[in-house]
Amino acid sequence: MAETPRSSFIPKQTTTSVSSRPQKKRRFNILGFVATTLLIVSLCVAAGMYFYKEYKLKELAEEKIHLSEERDRFNDAEMASVQELSRRILAADYLIDNHLSPSKLFDTLELSTKESVQFNDFTFEQTPSREASISISGETDEFNAVALQELQFGDGNNIFENTIFSNITTQDVNTEGDDEGDGPEIEQVSEVVFTITGDINFSDLLYDGVAPAIVPDTVPEEDLFFSTTTANTATSSDGVFPSIEDGDLIENQ
Amino acid sequence: MLKTLSPIISIILALAIFFFFTKPMFAEVATIQEQTNEYSEAVQKAEEFNNYLQGLLAKRNSFSAAELERLEALVPDKIDEVRMLVDLNALTDAKGVLFGNIVVEESDDKQDTEGDDDSYSSISQEDFNSLDISFSVIGTYDQMKDLLEDIEKSLILMEVLGMDFQSIEGDLQQYNMKVRLYSLSPTF
Numbered sequence: 001m002a003e004t005p006r007s008s009f010i011p012k013q014t015t016t017s018v019s020s021r022p023q024k025k026r027r028f029n030i031l032g033f034v035a036t037t038l039l040i041v042s043l044c045v046a047a048g049m050y051f052y053k054e055y056k057l058k059e060l061a062e063e064k065i066h067l068s069e070e071r072d073r074f075n076d077a078e079m080a081s082v083q084e085l086s087r088r089i090l091a092a093d094y095l096i097d098n099h100l101s102p103s104k105l106f107d108t109l110e111l112s113t114k115e116s117v118q119f120n121d122f123t124f125e126q127t128p129s130r131e132a133s134i135s136i137s138g139e140t141d142e143f144n145a146v147a148l149q150e151l152q153f154g155d156g157n158n159i160f161e162n163t164i165f166s167n168i169t170t171q172d173v174n175t176e177g178d179d180e181g182d183g184p185e186i187e188q189v190s191e192v193v194f195t196i197t198g199d200i201n202f203s204d205l206l207y208d209g210v211a212p213a214i215v216p217d218t219v220p221e222e223d224l225f226f227s228t229t230t231a232n233t234a235t236s237s238d239g240v241f242p243s244i245e246d247g248d249l250i251e252n253q
Numbered sequence: 254m255l256k257t258l259s260p261i262i263s264i265i266l267a268l269a270i271f272f273f274f275t276k277p278m279f280a281e282v283a284t285i286q287e288q289t290n291e292y293s294e295a296v297q298k299a300e301e302f303n304n305y306l307q308g309l310l311a312k313r314n315s316f317s318a319a320e321l322e323r324l325e326a327l328v329p330d331k332i333d334e335v336r337m338l339v340d341l342n343a344l345t346d347a348k349g350v351l352f353g354n355i356v357v358e359e360s361d362d363k364q365d366t367e368g369d370d371d372s373y374s375s376i377s378q379e380d381f382n383s384l385d386i387s388f389s390v391i392g393t394y395d396q397m398k399d400l401l402e403d404i405e406k407s408l409i410l411m412e413v414l415g416m417d418f419q420s421i422e423g424d425l426q427q428y429n430m431k432v433r434l435y436s437l438s439p440t441f
Contacts, residue, residue, distance in 0.1 A: 029256075029260070031260040032256075032259065032260040032263075034260070034264075035259070035260035035261070035262075035263035035264045035267070036260070036263055038263065038264055038267040038268075039263040039264075039266055039267040039270075041267070042266075042267035042268075042270040042271050042275065043267075043270060045271070045275050046270050046271075046274050046275045046278070049274075049275050049278045049279060049282065050278065052282055053278055053281060053282045053285065056282050056285040056286055056289060057285060059289050060285055060288055060289045060292065063289055063292035063293050063296055064292060066292075066296045067292055067295055067296045067299060070296055070299035070300055070303055071299065073303045074299070074302075074303055074306070078306065078310055079306060081310075081313065082306065082309045082310060082313055085313050085316075085321075085324075086309075087437070088324055088325070088328050088437065089324065090376055091328045091376060091380065091381070091435075091437055092324060092327050092328045094376050095327070095328065095381075095410050095412075095435055096327075096410070099405070099410065099412060100405075100412065100413065101405050102401060102405070102413045102416060103398055103401045103402045103405060106398055106401075118420075119420070120419060120420040121417075121418075121419050121420070122416075122417060122418055122419075123415075123416070123417040124413075124415060124416045124417070125414070125415045126412070126413075126414045126415065207405055209406075
């Protein structure tokens, strides 16, 4: 049997020719990449940090200069003068706000003293603990007037507080009676003497440059179960404290 | 060999740069930043203070010389006893009352003002020196009241500490008064 040549499209020894060429295989070195990146980043951060530090140092130097400028603006003498003025104003405020006006006492007494009462001894005192007190001795010819006066001082409408009427006694005094031609006639009358002590509402006595509000005669007669005497404010002829004239009262109001 | 070592060297170098250069510098920058903030705050406060002081100075300069003089008369640094007595004498003369029985004494009783108004928490009687003047005047009741009102209104502040009198026959009576004068304590 004769051999027939075989034909094939498959080239012979193809594999040999391909494999004979040296193949260059490129491998991606991930470790190298990471290392390089790290190095570059590290260098960049270091450089950035260096410049940032320089910038911050410059900023600090500027702030120091600003502080120095502000320090130079400050003047000891100006400060001392302002301090001195401040303490003086503060002290003046304190003194004025605690300044008392004792003349208000007399205004109040003039308005609240009963017609038949005469005061003859007066003491006013300020104690170290910012308390003010008064002590007044008075006399009248009837007990009713003392009671009325007590009510007048104790009704809370005036500047007196905790008023105490004490040492109420009677005494006989000789007065000159009507002259009926044979020389002055001596009469013996009985007088009631008393002492009033009390505190003064400090805030009511503070100086405000304003006359005190007029305290009307607030004690009605009917409040006194034993009294039928008319109670009026004192007039200049009644005691040591002359009354304010009507015109003055209106002005003061 | 070198190819294998170079990434390792790079990593070591990167770490070395970070730990020996970047990190200490970062700490340094943080300190600088902290200092800058402190300085900045100090500058701001100094600026505020200086502006406030300038405002106060402007306010102070707005007072006239006469006003400052009046304030100084109201709260002097020192009480001039002689001048005060001369002034009191002039005052009583103007009211037509007789002036006498003068006693001048340094006061040592300080008023206790603890618990008072909070607006005066920084000030008390301890901050003042005081001088007490006791005197008597002889005149009518109206003259005494006028005098008392003038004393109350006096620019050189006189605090009436006490007063007493007894009524006697006639218009003229003797009124005893005690007034206190204040000056600023040097320690205030």
